[in-house]
Amino acid sequence: FGCSRHISLWCAHGGLCFGKTEHCLSVKTAMFVSDKRPTDFYKDDNTNTNSSTARDMIIDVTSNGASGDLQPHNHNHHHHNNHNHNHHNHNIQPQQILLGESSGEDHEVKAPKKRAETWVQDETRSLIMFRRGMDGLFNTSKSNKHLWEQISAKMREKGFDRSPTMCTDKWRNLLKEFKKAKHHDRGNGSAKMSYYKEIEEILRERSKKVTTATHYSKSPNTPTAKVDSFMQFADKGFDDTSISFGSVETNGRPALNLERRLDHDGHPLAITAVDAVTANGVPPWNWRETPGNGGDGDGHGQPFGGRVITVKFGDYTRRIGVDGTAEAIKETIRSAFGLRTRRAFWLEDEDQVVRCLDRDMPLGNYLLHVDDGLAIRVCHYDESNQLPVHTEEKIFYTEEDYRDFLARRGWTCLQVDGFRNIDNMDDLQPGAVYRGVR
DNA sequence: ATCCAGGTTAAACAAC
DNA sequence: GTTGTTTAACCTGGAT
Numbered sequence: 043f044g045c046s047r048h049i050s051l052w053c054a055h056g057g058l059c060f061g062k063t064e065h066c067l068s069v070k071t072a073m074f075v076s077d078k079r080p081t082d083f084y085k086d087d088n089t090n091t092n093s094s095t096a097r098d099m100i101i102d103v104t105s106n107g108a109s110g111d112l113q114p115h116n117h118n119h120h121h122h123n124n125h126n127h128n129h130h131n132h133n134i135q136p137q138q139i140l141l142g143e144s145s146g147e148d149h150e151v152k153a154p155k156k157r158a159e160t161w162v163q164d165e166t167r168s169l170i171m172f173r174r175g176m177d178g179l180f181n182t183s184k185s186n187k188h189l190w191e192q193i194s195a196k197m198r199e200k201g202f203d204r205s206p207t208m209c210t211d212k213w214r215n216l217l218k219e220f221k222k223a224k225h226h227d228r229g230n231g232s233a234k235m236s237y238y239k240e241i242e243e244i245l246r247e248r249s250k251k252v253t254t255a256t257h258y259s260k261s262p263n264t265p266t267a268k269v270d271s272f273m274q275f276a277d278k279g280f281d282d283t284s285i286s287f288g289s290v291e292t293n294g295r296p297a298l299n300l301e302r303r304l305d306h307d308g309h310p311l312a313i314t315a316v317d318a319v320t321a322n323g324v325p326p327w328n329w330r331e332t333p334g335n336g337g338d339g340d341g342h343g344q345p346f347g348g349r350v351i352t353v354k355f356g357d358y359t360r361r362i363g364v365d366g367t368a369e370a371i372k373e374t375i376r377s378a379f380g381l382r383t384r385r386a387f388w389l390e391d392e393d394q395v396v397r398c399l400d401r402d403m404p405l406g407n408y409l410l411h412v413d414d415g416l417a418i419r420v421c422h423y424d425e426s427n428q429l430p431v432h433t434e435e436k437i438f439y440t441e442e443d444y445r446d447f448l449a450r451r452g453w454t455c456l457q458v459d460g461f462r463n464i465d466n467m468d469d470l471q472p473g474a475v476y477r478g479v480r
Numbered sequence: 481a482t483c484c485a486g487g488t489t490a491a492a493c494a495a496c
Numbered sequence: 497g498t499t500g501t502t503t504a505a506c507c508t509g510g511a512t
Contacts, residue, residue, distance in 0.1 A: 161503090181483090185481075185482060185483085186482085211504070221485090
């Protein structure tokens with residue numbers, strides 16, 4: 043689908059239209075024309091023969107996402123639930139190919155410089171995932187161009203038509219936003235925050251490696267200089283995250299890890315260890331405020347006072363002060379029960395009502411519940427004859443668990459039913475049998 | 481030459 | 497129409 047880059051639409055108002063404006067929307071609706079696939083104006087992408095004329099021909103490539111390779115791009119468009127300012131990405135986006143009638147020639151039509159379509163959630167997440175998977179390969183002292191090309195290719199495989207440069211830029215912009223967000227508007231619960239969280243995880247992973255590496259390396263800034271620079275901000279705003287949640291038991295097996303996956307659609311009260319634990323009254327990104335809970339504006343850094351609840355977990359009972367912020371309460375619970383892993387947890391009161399944690403929560407006795415994780419079976423095959431060797435039981439608590447598992451085995455995903463590749467923990471079926479795919 | 485950080489510009493949109 | 501926000505794309509400069 044080399045020509046998918048040229049998806050674009052000239053509109054009557056004389057400009058290239060990506061289906062964002064109301065004006066174009068109507069066109070889209072009527073003609074099933076939409077899309078947003080970026081016309082890539084990046085100069086360095088040779089795949090981009092660029093700009094077409096106003097009389098280019100439009101061909102409908104897919105209908106409504108029922109088929110077609112480009113489909114993935116159309117997923118998840120409800121995401122602006124989380125991001126109220128993401129004004130684009132309306133619904134299904136049938137793709138179109140714009141065929142330059144003067145096929146191939148480069149008579150640069152000074153197409154007005156348009157920006158490509160805003161990245162949709164899935165797209166951004168894929169990028170982060172791919173970038174993350176290759177993080178160890180990136181090296182400032184060498185060209186990483188080929189790596190970005192690979193990422194771009196992977197993106198295309200997923201139906202996201204993004205050039206290497208676009209990927210690079212997006213990544214940089216994400217890092218910038220991330221950094222900014224850390225200093226200012228930490229946490230409004232938007233989808234972006236999950237990206238940041240993901241990025242933060244990458245940085246934390248790096249920091250782990252660096253910590254190890256520096257034990258061996260004499261110079262703190264050689265191969266790890268890049269990492270160090272990342273860490274400069276990784277350990278400031280997110281401060282606590284790397285400290286509080288980086289700890290894994292020495293046997294490598296997390297005890298109770300609270301850090302949960304980036305997807306917000308998990309348990310309604312899933313609590314994230316990555317959530318900042320600054321106890322300063324600022325709600326963490328993934329902490330879901332319940333209506334009337336106060337939210338951002340309520341109180342700042344209130345000291346712990348006299349409100350205490352009793353929390354029971356197995357044989358252990360602890361009294362927890364709940365005069366602090368939601369984060370502080372979480373942190374306290376985590377400390378009290380030695381929860382160091384990423385597993386989500388929640389509190390259920392005596393009426394079996396799951397309570398959100400805040401300073402106004404009713405006093406009383408609570409039961410602590412910890413996420414059981416998602417258990418699957420992984421069948422290992424003999425490389426030569428492809429016969430099953432043994433089956434392993436595996437439990438994942440977070441997306442990161444899943445990725446680590448894959449990475450350690452050099453797999454890109456797990457496969458089920460002989461053809462379905464699962465690269466996302468959410469798509470795993472409990473109890474199902476999978477095999478690794480390289 | 482290429483990397484990255486940090487900044488800027490401007491397209492696209494929303495809200496008024 | 498104006499204003500404000502978001503963010504893709506671009507620029508610059510220092511480091512490697």
